Amino acid sequence: MSRKITIDPVTRVEGHGRVTIHLDDYGQVKESFFHIVEFRGFERFIQGHPYWEAPVFVQRLCGICPVSHHLAAAKAIDQIAGIDPKDLSPTAQKLRRLMHYGQVFQSHALHYFYLASPDLLFGLDAPADKRNIIAVANEHRDLAIKGITMRRFGQEIIKAVAGKRIHGILAVPGGVHKTITEAERDYFLDGTNIENIDTMITWTKEVIDFMKSYHEKNKKMLDEFAYFPSGHLGMVNDKGELDLYDGKLRAKDHEGNIILNDIPADLYQDYFSEAVANWSYMKFPYLKTIGRDKGWNRVGPIARLNICDSLSTPLAEKERQFYFDFYGNKMNNSTMYSHWARLIEMLHCAETLKMLLHDPDLLTGELVRHGTPRNKGIGIIEAPRGTLTHHYEVDDKGMITHCNLIVSTTHNNDAMNEAVKWVAQHVISRQGSITDSMLNQVEVAIRAYDPCLSCATQALGSMSLVVELYNHQEILIDVRTKN
Amino acid sequence: MENKINITIDGVPILANEGANLINVAKENGIFIPSLCYFDHIEPPLGTCRVCTCKINGKYQPACTERVTEGMVIEINTGELNDLRKALVEMMFAEGNHICPACEKSGNCDLQHMGYELGIASVRFPHLFKDRIIDYKPRRMILEHNRCIKCMRCVMDIKTKDGRKVFTYQDRGNNTYVGIDYEQEAILTEEEIINAMNICTTGAIIVRGKNVTMPFGQRKYDTNSVQQHYNEKKRMPNTSQVMEKKIVATCSLAGCFGCHMSMLDIDTDLLDMVELISFDKSPITDIKKFTHRCHIGIIEGGCCNDENIETLRLFRENCDILVALGECAIWGGVPSMRNTIPLSECLEEAYLNSVTNEPGNTVVPYHEDLPKILNRVYACNEIVKIDYFIPGCPPDGNHIWKAIKNLLWNEAFNVLYSEFKYD
Numbered sequence: 001m002s003r004k005i006t007i008d009p010v011t012r013v014e015g016h017g018r019v020t021i022h023l024d025d026y027g028q029v030k031e032s033f034f035h036i037v038e039f040r041g042f043e044r045f046i047q048g049h050p051y052w053e054a055p056v057f058v059q060r061l062c063g064i065c066p067v068s069h070h071l072a073a074a075k076a077i078d079q080i081a082g083i084d085p086k087d088l089s090p091t092a093q094k095l096r097r098l099m100h101y102g103q104v105f106q107s108h109a110l111h112y113f114y115l116a117s118p119d120l121l122f123g124l125d126a127p128a129d130k131r132n133i134i135a136v137a138n139e140h141r142d143l144a145i146k147g148i149t150m151r152r153f154g155q156e157i158i159k160a161v162a163g164k165r166i167h168g169i170l171a172v173p174g175g176v177h178k179t180i181t182e183a184e185r186d187y188f189l190d191g192t193n194i195e196n197i198d199t200m201i202t203w204t205k206e207v208i209d210f211m212k213s214y215h216e217k218n219k220k221m222l223d224e225f226a227y228f229p230s231g232h233l234g235m236v237n238d239k240g241e242l243d244l245y246d247g248k249l250r251a252k253d254h255e256g257n258i259i260l261n262d263i264p265a266d267l268y269q270d271y272f273s274e275a276v277a278n279w280s281y282m283k284f285p286y287l288k289t290i291g292r293d294k295g296w297n298r299v300g301p302i303a304r305l306n307i308c309d310s311l312s313t314p315l316a317e318k319e320r321q322f323y324f325d326f327y328g329n330k331m332n333n334s335t336m337y338s339h340w341a342r343l344i345e346m347l348h349c350a351e352t353l354k355m356l357l358h359d360p361d362l363l364t365g366e367l368v369r370h371g372t373p374r375n376k377g378i379g380i381i382e383a384p385r386g387t388l389t390h391h392y393e394v395d396d397k398g399m400i401t402h403c404n405l406i407v408s409t410t411h412n413n414d415a416m417n418e419a420v421k422w423v424a425q426h427v428i429s430r431q432g433s434i435t436d437s438m439l440n441q442v443e444v445a446i447r448a449y450d451p452c453l454s455c456a457t458q459a460l461g462s463m464s465l466v467v468e469l470y471n472h473q474e475i476l477i478d479v480r481t482k483n
Numbered sequence: 484m485e486n487k488i489n490i491t492i493d494g495v496p497i498l499a500n501e502g503a504n505l506i507n508v509a510k511e512n513g514i515f516i517p518s519l520c521y522f523d524h525i526e527p528p529l530g531t532c533r534v535c536t537c538k539i540n541g542k543y544q545p546a547c548t549e550r551v552t553e554g555m556v557i558e559i560n561t562g563e564l565n566d567l568r569k570a571l572v573e574m575m576f577a578e579g580n581h582i583c584p585a586c587e588k589s590g591n592c593d594l595q596h597m598g599y600e601l602g603i604a605s606v607r608f609p610h611l612f613k614d615r616i617i618d619y620k621p622r623r624m625i626l627e628h629n630r631c632i633k634c635m636r637c638v639m640d641i642k643t644k645d646g647r648k649v650f651t652y653q654d655r656g657n658n659t660y661v662g663i664d665y666e667q668e669a670i671l672t673e674e675e676i677i678n679a680m681n682i683c684t685t686g687a688i689i690v691r692g693k694n695v696t697m698p699f700g701q702r703k704y705d706t707n708s709v710q711q712h713y714n715e716k717k718r719m720p721n722t723s724q725v726m727e728k729k730i731v732a733t734c735s736l737a738g739c740f741g742c743h744m745s746m747l748d749i750d751t752d753l754l755d756m757v758e759l760i761s762f763d764k765s766p767i768t769d770i771k772k773f774t775h776r777c778h779i780g781i782i783e784g785g786c787c788n789d790e791n792i793e794t795l796r797l798f799r800e801n802c803d804i805l806v807a808l809g810e811c812a813i814w815g816g817v818p819s820m821r822n823t824i825p826l827s828e829c830l831e832e833a834y835l836n837s838v839t840n841e842p843g844n845t846v847v848p849y850h851e852d853l854p855k856i857l858n859r860v861y862a863c864n865e866i867v868k869i870d871y872f873i874p875g876c877p878p879d880g881n882h883i884w885k886a887i888k889n890l891l892w893n894e895a896f897n898v899l900y901s902e903f904k905y906d
Contacts, residue, residue, distance in 0.1 A: 044829040060585070063877060162699070166877050276847070279848065283834070397625075
C-alpha cells in the first residue's frame with residue numbers, strides 16, 4: 001500500500017518546516033517535499049515606511065542572524081543616502097565588518113555546537129531524547145562549555161558595537177552611530193574577563209581537528225550522504241578571496257565552471273529569478289541564464305569555499321587547502337561537508353576579528369558620510385547561511401515604495417529538497433517500516449544547510465518535521481512524527 | 484516669600500507653597516506621580532492624557548492641572564489609582580500602532596517610558612490596528628500618525644518667530660488628528676525643528692537625517708527609573724526554597740527565534756539551569772510531541788496561521804503555566820504590521836509583484852500541506868489564557884530566567900528597570 005510520511009516539525013533548525021514523502025504501493029518513494037510553512041509579508045508592510053527605519057526593523061526577520069539583515073539593509077540605504085558601500089569611512093566599514101564577522105562566528109558556533117553536534121557525537125540513530133545540546137552538556141561538558149563560550153564571544157562583539165546581543169543597532173544611513181572604546185576593545189584582547197580572541201582561534205582549530213578525524217573515520221558515508229550536483233554561489237573581493245561583507249557575486253557549476261562571473265551586487269536582478277511552487281511559502285531562486293531546472297545554487301559554507309580562490313587569513317587558508325585536498329581537489333557537492341566548511345569559516349572569522357580588533361580605526365574616526373540621495377539601494381551580504389539580498393526603492397520623499405528580499409536559505413530551497421529526496425530514495429525507499437533513525441536522517445540532511453526558516457519566510461509562517469504516509473489514492477494512512 | 488500651606492499626600496502631612504503645581508510638589512517631596520503630557524514650561528498644563536490622575540479631596544482629578552490649597556487631601560499611590568493609570572497608558576498603546584522594535588524614537592519615548600515605570604507587560608485592551616498615514620509632505624520632518632497620542636504638546640508649544648502655530652488639531656472626536664501647516668513648518672529654524680521632535684511624547688514627529696543617533700545605553704530612558712524604589716516595588720516574595728526538577732516546553736510560532744536565542748544568552752549559566760529543568764517539546768530538542776505534562780510552556784511569536792493556533796492550544800492543554808515571551812507573543816509584534824493591510828496584498832507582493840519573480844507567474848502557494856494564513860496576526864492571549872508576560876524584542880536573558888525561576892520555584896526576584904524593555 002502506498003503511503004505518505006510527514007516529519008513535522010523539523011527540529012534543531014531555526015524556523016518552521018515540514019517534510020512529506022510519498023510512497024507507492026511497493027514502499028518506493030514517488031516524491032518528497034520540504035515545505036516551508038510560514039509567511040510573514042515583510043516585503044509588503046515595509047512599504048510606506050521611511051527608508052532609514054529599514055535596518056532597525058527588517059532585522060526582526062530573524063533572531064539568529066539579525067546582524068546580517070541589519071547590515072544588508074544598511075548597505076542598501078547607504079546607497080539611498082548617496083553613499084556606495086566602498087565609500088563609507090574606514091571607521092564605519094571596519095566597525096560594520098567587526099559586527100558582521102562576530103555574528104558569523106556566533107551563528108556558526110550556535111549551529112555547530114547547539115544544533116548539529118548531537119548528530120555528530122551520538123550518531124544518526126541515537127534515541128531522540130539524546131539528540132540535543134543538553135545531552136551534549138551532560139556527556140561532553142568541556143565541549144559544551146567551549147561551544148557556549150565561543151558563541152558568547154561573538155555575541156559580546158555584537159553587543160560592544162550594537163548595544164545589544166540580539167536586535168542591536170549600529171548602522172545609520174551612510175555610516176555608523178558609534179565607535180568602541182579602548183576598554184571595550186581590550187575586553188576581547190586581554191583575556192581577563194572572558195577568554196580572548198587567541199583562545200577562540202585555538203579552540204576553533206581544535207574543533208577543526210576533531211572534524212578532520214571524524215571525516216577520516218567516516219569518509220565514505222560523509223562523501224555519499226545527500227550527494228547531488230548543483231551550482232554554488234557566494235561573494236568574493238577583487239582578489240578572488242572570500243568576502244562576507246562586501247564584494248562581487250560569483251557562481252560555479254558542480255564541476256567548477258564559472259557560471260556567474262563576479263557581477264556587482266546591483267545587477268542581481270538581471271541574473272536571478274525566483275520561481276514559486278504551490279506547496280511551499282519559500283520561493284526558488286535560480287540563474288536565468290541556465291534556467292529553472294539546473295540554474296539553482298547552493299549557498300553557505302560549502303558553496304563559499306567552492307567558489308572563492310582563497311581565504312585572506314593564513315590559518316584558515318591552510319585549513320581550506322587541506323579540506324580541498326581531502327576531497328580530491330574538486331568542487332564539493334557532498335552535503336555533509338558543510339559542518340567542516342562552517343568551522344573553517346569560523347576560523348577565518350576569528351582571524352579576521354583579531355586583525356580588526358588591533359585596528360585603531362575602530363576607536364576613532366569619521367562616522368557618517370553624506371551624498372546625493374538616490375531612489376534605489378541594493379545591499380548584498382554573505383550572511384552565515386549564504387548570500388542575502390536586500391533591495392529597496394524609495395520615492396523622492398524617502399518613503400519605501402518597493403522591497404525585495406532574497407534570503408540566504410531561499411537559495412538553498414532546491415538544495416534542501418534535493419537532500420531530502422536523496423535520503424528518501426536511499427534510506428526510506430523500499431523499507432518495510434519507517435524508523436526514527438530514518439526520519440532523523442532526513443533532518444540531518446536539512447540541518448546541514450543550517451536553514452534559517454524564520455528569515456526565509458519573511459515572517460508570514462512556521463518550521464517543523466512531520467512525515468505523513470499517503471497511499472496511492474493519496475489517502476493519509478499513517479503519520480510519523482519523530483518519536 | 485511664598486505662603487506655606489499644609490496638605491496631605493497618602494496620609495503624610497506636607498508643607499508646600501500655596502498655588503504650586505501638584506506634580507512638582509510631589510516631586511520635591513520624593514513622591515512620583517506618573518505623568519505623560521505634562522511638560523514643565525507649557526503653561527497652563529495640558530491635562531490631556533489623564534495619566535497623572537489622583538484623588539484630590541475625594542475627586543478624581545489630573546495632578547498636573549491642580550494647584551495646591553490649604554488642607555488639600557491627596558491620594559496618589561493606591562492600588563486603584565495605579566491600575567487606572569496603567570489602563571490609561573494601555574489604552575494609548577492599543578489605540579495607536581506603537582511598534583517599539585521598529586521605532587526610531589524607542590529609548591527616548593515618553594509613552595514607552597511610562598509603560599516601563601508602570602510595569603506594563605501586556606495591554607488588557609485589544610489593539611485596534613488602525614490604518615494611519617505617514618505624512619511625508621513637510622520639508623524637514625515626517626509626521627507618523629500611527630504613533631500620535633494627541634497629547635497636544637506640539638500644538639501648544641511649537642510656534643514660529645512671529646508666534647504662529649505650526650501644528651493644530653483637525654477633525655473631531657475619534658477622528659481627531661494633528662495637522663501641520665507646511666508653510667509654517669518650512670520657516671522653523673533647525674533648533675525649533677529638533678525641539679518639536681524632542682517635545683513629542685512619542686515618535687510621531689521625526690526629523691529627517693536625525694534618526695537613531697543615540698546608541699543603546701545612552702538613550703534617555705535606557706538605564707534608570709525616575710522612581711527611587713522601582714526595584715523594591717517589583718520584588719517578588721520568596722516562599723519556597725526546594726528546587727524540584729521541572730519540565731519545560733518551548734515553541735516559536737510567528738516569531739524570529741530571537742527570544743529563544745535570548746534564553747541561550749545566559750551562556751554557561753545554562754549548564755546550571757539544565758540541572759534543574761528538562762526540556763520536553765521544543766525546537767532545541769528532537770521531541771516533537773508532548774511526552775509529559777509540563778510545568779511551564781514558553782511561547783515565542785504570535786499566531787499568523789491555523790497551525791500556530793493549534794500548536795498554541797496544544798501548549799495550553801499540556802502546560803500548567805503558559806508564558807508569552809517577547810513582543811510578538813504578547814501582542815503580535817513586528818509581524819502584526821501586516822494587520823492594517825489585506826492579506827491578499829501581502830501575498831501578491833511576495834509571489835506576484837516582486838522584481839525577481841518570473842514574469843507572468845500566477846502561482847501563490849496553496850497546498851494541503853501548508854497551513855492556512857490567517858487574516859491578521861493574533862496575540863497569544865487572544866487565543867488562549869496566558870499566565871505571564873515577559874516583554875522585549877527580545878526580552879533580556881536574565882529577565883527571562885529570573886521570571887521562570889520565580890514561576891517554577893517561587894524564587895524571589897527583582898525585575899531591574901534596565902531589563903524591562905519593549906525593544
